[in-house]
Amino acid sequence: MPETGERTELIVAANRLPVDRVVAEDGTTQWKTSPGGLVTAMESVMRDREGTWVGWAGETGEAPEPFTAESGLQLHPVALSAAEVRDYYEGFSNDTLWPIYHDVIVEPTFHRRWWSAYRTVNERFAQTVADVASEGATVWVHDYQLQLVPALVRDLRPDLRIGWFNHIPFPPVELFAQLPWRKQLLRGLLGADFLGFQRSADAGNFVRACRQLLDATSKGDVVLWQGADDGHLGADARMVRAAAVPISIDFAGLENLAKTPEVRARAKEIRRELGDPETVLLGVDRLDYTKGIRHRLRAIGELYEDGDIAPPKVTSLQVATPSRERVAAYRHLRSQVEGMVGRINGEFSSIGGTAVHYLHQSYGRDEMAAMFQAADIMLVTPIRDGMNLVAKEYVTCRHDNGGALVLSEFTGAAQELRAAYSCNPHDIVGLKQTILRAMRDGPGEKRKRMRALRRKVRTDNVQVWATRYLEALEFAPDKPTRH
Numbered sequence: 001m002p003e004t005g006e007r008t009e010l011i012v013a014a015n016r017l018p019v020d021r022v023v024a025e026d027g028t029t030q031w032k033t034s035p036g037g038l039v040t041a042m043e044s045v046m047r048d049r050e051g052t053w054v055g056w057a058g059e060t061g062e063a064p065e066p067f068t069a070e071s072g073l074q075l076h077p078v079a080l081s082a083a084e085v086r087d088y089y090e091g092f093s094n095d096t097l098w099p100i101y102h103d104v105i106v107e108p109t110f111h112r113r114w115w116s117a118y119r120t121v122n123e124r125f126a127q128t129v130a131d132v133a134s135e136g137a138t139v140w141v142h143d144y145q146l147q148l149v150p151a152l153v154r155d156l157r158p159d160l161r162i163g164w165f166n167h168i169p170f171p172p173v174e175l176f177a178q179l180p181w182r183k184q185l186l187r188g189l190l191g192a193d194f195l196g197f198q199r200s201a202d203a204g205n206f207v208r209a210c211r212q213l214l215d216a217t218s219k220g221d222v223v224l225w226q227g228a229d230d231g232h233l234g235a236d237a238r239m240v241r242a243a244a245v246p247i248s249i250d251f252a253g254l255e256n257l258a259k260t261p262e263v264r265a266r267a268k269e270i271r272r273e274l275g276d277p278e279t280v281l282l283g284v285d286r287l288d289y290t291k292g293i294r295h296r297l298r299a300i301g302e303l304y305e306d307g308d309i310a311p312p313k314v315t316s317l318q319v320a321t322p323s324r325e326r327v328a329a330y331r332h333l334r335s336q337v338e339g340m341v342g343r344i345n346g347e348f349s350s351i352g353g354t355a356v357h358y359l360h361q362s363y364g365r366d367e368m369a370a371m372f373q374a375a376d377i378m379l380v381t382p383i384r385d386g387m388n389l390v391a392k393e394y395v396t397c398r399h400d401n402g403g404a405l406v407l408s409e410f411t412g413a414a415q416e417l418r419a420a421y422s423c424n425p426h427d428i429v430g431l432k433q434t435i436l437r438a439m440r441d442g443p444g445e446k447r448k449r450m451r452a453l454r455r456k457v458r459t460d461n462v463q464v465w466a467t468r469y470l471e472a473l474e475f476a477p478d479k480p481t482r483h
């Protein structure tokens with residue numbers, strides 16, 4: 001195991017470290033698991049490997065010293081000032097890029113000051129990576145917050161193998177082209193040797209953007225970037241492969257957790273606490289407008305109104321992790337969701353029979369596993385989602401082959417989890433029918449679907465994903481020769 005501060009062979013750079021530092025009122029420091037799918041996936045991949053994780057520790061001001069996590073992983077915090085959190089993280093990453101990369105569900109905001117902070121923070125990440133990487137090391141950069149890092153690292157350390165993986169969708173060129181800094185972002189990414197995406201459609205969108213906006217050429221999934229905008233082959237000319245490597249979860253680890261007597265007992269207890277209903281509908285999401293929580297609540301509310309379902313026989317549970325709470329669109333979403341839950345409960349709950357249980361909190365892995373096991377119908381209804389690991393976690397926890405997954409066709413997961421009850425969340429009538437079908441289908445049909453879903457996640461688990469990704473990076477095409 002390398003000592004803290006030593007140079008390492010594998011460097012992961014992601015906006016967040018797997019843990020956030022929280023300083024309690026008495027001044028003591030606690031480390032709490034960071035939210036989101038990136039951490040869920042990468043935390044389990046890095047547990048088995050020696051490496052350094054470069055990222056933000058979730059608070060403003062000076063960064064903590066590099067340290068070793070309980071898992072043995074080296075964590076190397078990067079500092080963000082309060083203004084950078086506002087302009088780089090909340091602003092450019094989550095109020096400019098996030099909406100553009102998610103079909104412009106809300107309107108993106110463009111500010112030159114935010115772009116400037118994005119560049120500055122990307123430069124800081126690149127410098128940190130260059131400082132900690134050993135000669136010829138592999139650098140694995142993650143997600144939309146760090147799209148300039150590949151080219152910046154290459155400038156500082158041409159000896160490194162550099163990959164980037166996008167956890168979210170990559171938009172069609174018609175949307176991407178709105179970005180005033182579109183060329184800089186593409187050039188930043190083209191500093192990598194290999195670019196991984198969730199779906200082949202995302203990789204295709206990237207290749208098309210390079211062709212249309214940079215006049216690059218492509219052959220299959222490889223972009224030939226001339227290294228200059230004038231169409232001539234410059235000194236920085238590169239061949240970069242862009243392909244789909246869909247992310248997954250630690251199937252064995254989560255299934256083992258879900259099989260423990262404690263989690264099984266807790267699942268039963270949750271059902272008792274919910275009033276022993278016949279059917280529990282569950283939603284688990286970061287409180288994000290991409291997740292289709294409003295569409296889901298609308299469908300549930302109408303099912304209660306139509307009399308197709310009624311508490312206490314049927315109840316629903318919505319768990320919403322607090323997320324990006326200072327961004328206006330997220331505040332607005334929270335008040336809309338909470339208003340909807342209040343209205344549904346006001347009309348359809350009774351004493352002893354709650355229509356929608358709403359929890360705006362984060363939970364540990366074991367409690368999540370118990371909730372998944374307690375749910376008869378899992379509702380995953382995003383308007384757009386790069387993958388959606390919650391869908392994969394649900395089927396992993398259903399080791400009894402029970403339950404049913406309702407899954408939006410607009411998730412990356414839908415391309416793999418073909419045996420789910422597929423839905424279009426914009427079509428409320430269709431969504432209601434799909435929920436009812438998932439409830440009313442016989443146990444034989446449901447078990448057949450669940451077995452197929454579990455087979456898929458067991459086979460294409462996160463360890464397989466990491467191996468595939470790192471192999472693709474290792475065998476990525478090299479620099480083109482001049483002609």
Ligand code: ADP
Pocket residue numbers: 035036037038040284285286319320321361362363364368387388389390391393
């Ligand atoms: P995203 O990356 O957009 O947040 P994913 O569905 O891919 O979406 O990943 C979300 C991750 O966060 C999953 O591992 C899920 O179990 C976890 N999660 C979601 N809600 C909660 C919560 N309330 N408490 C703890 N973990 C949560």
Ligand code: F6P
Pocket residue numbers: 015016035036037038039143167168323324
């Ligand atoms: O994959 C999407 C993503 O933005 C990840 O980068 C991140 O881990 C997760 O969602 C949670 O978002 P945030 O880090 O902004 O809380």
